[in-house]
Amino acid sequence: MMQVATDPMHQFLVTRWLHLDVAGVDISFTNSAFFMVLGVLLIIGFFAWALARPETVPSRKQSLAEIWYGFVAGIVKDVNHADGKPFVPLVFTIFSFIFVANILGMLPNAFTSTSHIVVTGTMAVFTFLLVVVIGVWKNGFKFLKVFVPSGVPWYILWFVVIIEVFSFLSRPLSLGMRLFANMLGGHVALKVFAGFVPQLIVGLGFVGGLMAALLVMPLVIGVTALELLVAFLQAYVFAILTCVYLNDALHPGGH
Amino acid sequence: MTALAFSGVFLPEGAHRPGYSLSNGVGGHPMGDDLNDRIAKAQAELDAQAGPSKSAITGPGMGLGFRMAADFVAAIIVGALLGWGIDALLHSTPWGLISCLMLGFITGVWNVIRTAQASNKANTPPDGKA
Numbered sequence: 001m002m003q004v005a006t007d008p009m010h011q012f013l014v015t016r017w018l019h020l021d022v023a024g025v026d027i028s029f030t031n032s033a034f035f036m037v038l039g040v041l042l043i044i045g046f047f048a049w050a051l052a053r054p055e056t057v058p059s060r061k062q063s064l065a066e067i068w069y070g071f072v073a074g075i076v077k078d079v080n081h082a083d084g085k086p087f088v089p090l091v092f093t094i095f096s097f098i099f100v101a102n103i104l105g106m107l108p109n110a111f112t113s114t115s116h117i118v119v120t121g122t123m124a125v126f127t128f129l130l131v132v133v134i135g136v137w138k139n140g141f142k143f144l145k146v147f148v149p150s151g152v153p154w155y156i157l158w159f160v161v162i163i164e165v166f167s168f169l170s171r172p173l174s175l176g177m178r179l180f181a182n183m184l185g186g187h188v189a190l191k192v193f194a195g196f197v198p199q200l201i202v203g204l205g206f207v208g209g210l211m212a213a214l215l216v217m218p219l220v221i222g223v224t225a226l227e228l229l230v231a232f233l234q235a236y237v238f239a240i241l242t243c244v245y246l247n248d249a250l251h252p253g254g255h
Numbered sequence: 256m257t258a259l260a261f262s263g264v265f266l267p268e269g270a271h272r273p274g275y276s277l278s279n280g281v282g283g284h285p286m287g288d289d290l291n292d293r294i295a296k297a298q299a300e301l302d303a304q305a306g307p308s309k310s311a312i313t314g315p316g317m318g319l320g321f322r323m324a325a326d327f328v329a330a331i332i333v334g335a336l337l338g339w340g341i342d343a344l345l346h347s348t349p350w351g352l353i354s355c356l357m358l359g360f361i362t363g364v365w366n367v368i369r370t371a372q373a374s375n376k377a378n379t380p381p382d383g384k385a
């Protein structure tokens with residue numbers, strides 16, 4: 001039987017496109033870096049193009065830009081209310097970057113930057129540190145209230161504080177891991193299901209294989225649709241959790 | 256204007272640019288101020304009627320599921336890492352790992368319960384009828 005090369009992990013290989021060494025540190029321009037830069041340029045380019053000549057009655061492209069902005073601003077407004085206004089640009093940047101990187105990854109032969117924990121983990125740690133810095137800056141020592149929920153009897157409070165510390169420390173891991181694991185797992189599943197088609201044709205002969213492949217193909221289409229949904233949903237969840245965590249920094253102890 | 260842009264979320268920042276603004280600015284006197292006030296008032300009334308929108312806090316069910324699953328696993332991993340670190344520092348193998356892993360497990364369950372409670376509360380109307 002012939003072998004068909006369908007290594008589902010091959011798509012996650014980071015390759016150097018441009019060798020760069022600065023003081024012994026490898027900062028080569030990789031395919032991952034390229035798709036991140038491409039995503040950022042696409043976002044900036046789209047908004048510059050869509051809002052180049054804004055009108056009171058918006059055109060289609062302007063509507064899209066406004067809905068995009070309004071969606072993110074709506075999240076911040078719902079979670080953080082008026083206090084969240086300064087954080088709209090931050091949450092908008094995070095949401096747009098993750099969303100566009102995820103969608104770019106859905107294109108054939110494209111690289112999914114968000115399927116690497118280095119990328120998602122960096123964003124998660126940044127969010128985590130930002131929450132700590134803003135919390136301490138705005139509230140000083142009162143920020144420690146985030147570990148002390150109100151209305152808990154003193155005899156179990158010490159235990160609840162330990163749990164809250166664990167919960168707080170698990171946030172960056174949870175944020176980074178969810179995005180990375182979903183993108184990785186989804187793309188592996190996609191590749192494996194799609195790989196069934198050539199494997200069946202090789203294994204069962206052309207006619208039999210084609211019949212079987214026709215049964216597999218709807219599944220592949222379904223998984224692709226699901227992945228498009230997940231690409232949006234993961235950006236949405238990351239944005240919403242950033243807001244929820246920022247809310248803790250602004251109002252510690254106000255669960 | 257900025258307050259309006261935020262309350263009526265569909266107006267982006269910089270909505271005061273010429274050609275976009277609702278005020279015409281004839282002779283230095285913005286004619287549209289009355290309109291802006293009326294829009295702000297109408298928006299406030301709409302907000303008051305609708306009550307706080309809850310869907311964004313909990314998200315659609317699938318997003319909630321992703322959150323719970325990752326929060327649960329992350330707490331256990333953090334417990335394991337902390338326990339491992341404590342053991343390495345204090346040479347207390349295996350007690351740090353065992354106790355922190357259990358604490359991590361409790362935290363994971365607690366994270367899930369708290370998210371579910373917040374979601375239930377947010378999705379129940381104030382009059383108590385589900």
